[in-house]
Amino acid sequence: MSVATGFAGVFLLFVLLALRVPVALALIAVPVAGIAWLIGWAPAIGILSSTPFSFVANWTLSAVPMFLLMGFIAFHTGLTGGLFDAAKAVLRRIPGALAISSIFACSGFAAVCGSSLATAAAMGRIAIPEMVKSGYAPSFAAGSIAAGGTIGALIPPSILMIVYGVFAETSVTQVFLGGITIGILTAIAYSIVVLLTCWLRPDIAPPKPLDAEGIDTRTAILNIWPVLLLMVIVFGGLFSGVFTATEAGAVGAIGSILISVATRRLTWDVFKTSMIETLMTSSSLFIIGVGASMFTRFLGLTGLTGFISATVNGADLGYVELMFIVVMLYLVLGMFMEPFGAMLVTLPVLLPIFKTQGIDLVWFGVLCVKLLEIGMITPPVGLNVFVIRNVASQYATVVQIFKGVIPFLLVDLLVVAIVIALPQIVLYLPSLMK
Numbered sequence: 052m053s054v055a056t057g058f059a060g061v062f063l064l065f066v067l068l069a070l071r072v073p074v075a076l077a078l079i080a081v082p083v084a085g086i087a088w089l090i091g092w093a094p095a096i097g098i099l100s101s102t103p104f105s106f107v108a109n110w111t112l113s114a115v116p117m118f119l120l121m122g123f124i125a126f127h128t129g130l131t132g133g134l135f136d137a138a139k140a141v142l143r144r145i146p147g148a149l150a151i152s153s154i155f156a157c158s159g160f161a162a163v164c165g166s167s168l169a170t171a172a173a174m175g176r177i178a179i180p181e182m183v184k185s186g187y188a189p190s191f192a193a194g195s196i197a198a199g200g201t202i203g204a205l206i207p208p209s210i211l212m213i214v215y216g217v218f219a220e221t222s223v224t225q226v227f228l229g230g231i232t233i234g235i236l237t238a239i240a241y242s243i244v245v246l247l248t249c250w251l252r253p254d255i256a257p258p259k260p261l262d263a264e265g266i267d268t269r270t271a272i273l274n275i276w277p278v279l280l281l282m283v284i285v286f287g288g289l290f291s292g293v294f295t296a297t298e299a300g301a302v303g304a305i306g307s308i309l310i311s312v313a314t315r316r317l318t319w320d321v322f323k324t325s326m327i328e329t330l331m332t333s334s335s336l337f338i339i340g341v342g343a344s345m346f347t348r349f350l351g352l353t354g355l356t357g358f359i360s361a362t363v364n365g366a367d368l369g370y371v372e373l374m375f376i377v378v379m380l381y382l383v384l385g386m387f388m389e390p391f392g393a394m395l396v397t398l399p400v401l402l403p404i405f406k407t408q409g410i411d412l413v414w415f416g417v418l419c420v421k422l423l424e425i426g427m428i429t430p431p432v433g434l435n436v437f438v439i440r441n442v443a444s445q446y447a448t449v450v451q452i453f454k455g456v457i458p459f460l461l462v463d464l465l466v467v468a469i470v471i472a473l474p475q476i477v478l479y480l481p482s483l484m485k
Contacts, residue, residue, distance in 0.1 A: 053089065057355025060085045064346070064396065074392035075335075078342025082349035089352060098345060106344045107337055110297060111217050116333040117300030118208040121285075122164035123325035124307040125278065126173060128316035133274035134159040135177050140271035143261035147245040149185055150195045150256060153178040154241045157199035158234060159275075161206040162282050163307070167390075167427050171200025171435045175442040188255040189446040191248065194428075194455020197435040198241055198463075201424035204390070206234035207286065208300065211390060211423065214340060215416045216296075218347075218398050222413065223296040224289060225481035229417035232477050233470060237421070240462045248458065277310045290484075336391060343395030356403045363404050373408065374471050377401065378422060385426015389434060394423055413481050414474045421470065425463050428456045 060081050067077035079099070087095035106112075125131050138152035138159070145151065153174055160170050175196045182192035204211050207227035216223035249258035284306050289299040311317035350356050363373070384393040405415055427435040436452045447455070470477055 053353040054355055054358045056085055056089060057350055057353030057358075060346075060349060060353070061355070061400075068388065068392075068396075074388070074396075075338040075342045078339065078346050078392075078395070082342075082345040085349045086352060098348060102345050102348070103341045106341050109217055111213065111223060112337070112340075114208070114213050114223070114297045114300035115210055115336060116329050117297075117304045118165050118210065118213070119332050120325060120329045121208075121281070121300070121303035121307045122166065122169060123328050124304070124311055124317070124322075125163045125281065126169065127321045127325050128307075128311040128314075130277045130281070130307065130311065130314075130316065131160050131163060131173065132177075133271065134278065135174065137271045137275045139261060140268040145246075145260060146249040146258040147242075147256050148261045149178070149182045150187065150192070150245040151242045153182070153196055154199040154202070154238055154245070157196070157202050158206055158238045159278065161203040161234065162208075162286070163278060163303075164203055165208040165210045167200045167203035167424055167435060168438050170203030171197055171438045172442055174199060175439045179439070179443040179446055183446055186257040188455075189443075190451040190455035191255045192455070193439045193443055193447040193452045194457075194459060195241070195245065197428050197433070197439045197452055198456050198459035199238075200435045200438070201427050201463075202234050202237055204420055204424050204427075205230050205237060207231065207289075208296075208303070209420060210336065211394060211420045212416060213296065214336070214391070215394065215398070215419060217340075218343070218395070219402055219412045219416060221416065222481075222484075225413045225484060226416045227296065228290065228480035228484065229413055229477040230420065232480055233417050233421055233466070236469070236476070237463070237466055240466050241459055244458045244462050277314055281306050281310060292484075339391055339395060343399070346396070347399040350399050356400060359400060360403045360407050364407055370408075371471075373404075378467060378471075381419070381422035382425065382429070385423060386429050387432055388426070389432075390420075390423035390426060393426065394419060411474065411478060414470075414477050417477045418467070418470055421463075421467060425460065425467075428453075428460060 064077055064081045068074065083095050083099055086098060135152060135156040138156045139148065142148050142152050142155065157170050157174050160173055164170055178196055179192050183189050207230050209230055212226045212230055213223050216226050245256060248256040281303065285299050285303040288294050288302060289296060294302060308317065380397065381393065405412060427433055430453050433453065436449060436456065439452055440449050
């Protein structure tokens with residue numbers, strides 16, 4: 052009876068999501084109704100009243116608003132504005148220099164942001180007009196930035212990775228280290244796509260290097276010293292063990308404010324805007340997290356997670372078969388849900404399975420975030436595509452942008468296959484801290 056209630060709850064959740072009910076509301080409504088059905092309204096109301104505090108009071112989660120504040124301050128004060136120019140200065144001699152520069156600029160922006168949407172929006176405004184002016188097909192230019200934006204959630208400080216670490220009860224720092232590897236691997240894979248496109252389709256991506264005239268490499272690199280300093284302080288301290296991931300968020304937030312003040316870029320309006328955006332984003336993430344925590348309790352009460360784990364173990368699924376199911380699950384969900392909601396809907400079911408199967412949860416966290424970010428450029432709800440459409444509407448339609456991301460989607464699947472076949476690629480850096 053309880054397991055049947057659990058299945059009914061999962062089914063009802065996906066029905067509500069298909070009806071476009073907000074993820075947080077669906078995640079809260081289903082467990083409240085389910086627990087009330089199983090053991091009464093008093094326990095259901097008790098869980099509804101206690102879960103918000105017990106979830107938000109988790110110390111590790113305080114890193115979320117701190118890293119968000121760091122990113123918003125860096126963005127609104129223009130500390131990250133020189134990343135594209137610096138990448139162009141360094142990479143100008145290779146074919147497809149503009150597109151590859153934009154991809155590595157996305158990687159640099161990711162190191163102070165943690166959001167793929169913000170990364171895509173920031174780089175799209177800067178890079179797409181210049182790429183189109185230089186002869187790139189608008190669809191390819193927009194597609195490359197939409198894909199490059201996904202690196203924003205792979206390279207630390209990734210908000211998705213922080214929340215995953217909390218739910219999986221694993222080290223956020225180690226997940227961050229794994230994220231560095233897959234973020235760099237993704238950037239290299241995207242760059243190879245650009246190089247191949249320059250070779251095979253020069254009408255889409257001009258193969259000629261950038262004109263060196265007017266590009267001062269020394270000046271371009273010196274202009275990004277504030278971002279480099281912030282990265283050294285935050286990640287140097289984090290990965291050397293001087294402070295934890297939570298403390299790194301606070302150090303990053305204070306560091307971005309002090310650097311902005313020192314460079315005379317921080318105004319009261321910028322500070323107020325950054326604080327408001329931090330509060331709004333944190334609130335929306337935390338309310339979904341509260342709902343996911345309640346949903347986890349509901350599934351545990353029904354015994355559904357144990358039932359599914361026992362079924363998987365009894366089916367004797369091999370590693371490849373299990374990973375195929377997981378990849379397909381996230382690819383399908385990514386077509387219709389935003390990453391945060393898709394992750395928190397699935398983790399209560401998948402984590403017990405991986406624990407019984409002996410799969411490393413740090414490795415899975417990195418793979419999970421990568422799969423979720425593929426959903427950011429997958430039709431019909433690829434959020435990065437719509438962000439690029441908003442910031443570059445005069446250059447490409449939504450359909451054209453989706454067409455432009457196709458080669459990057461294909462290489463993303465190759466990256467996923469490599470990570471599944473060779474998990475030690477992701478686990479090497481985390482293993483150094485054990």
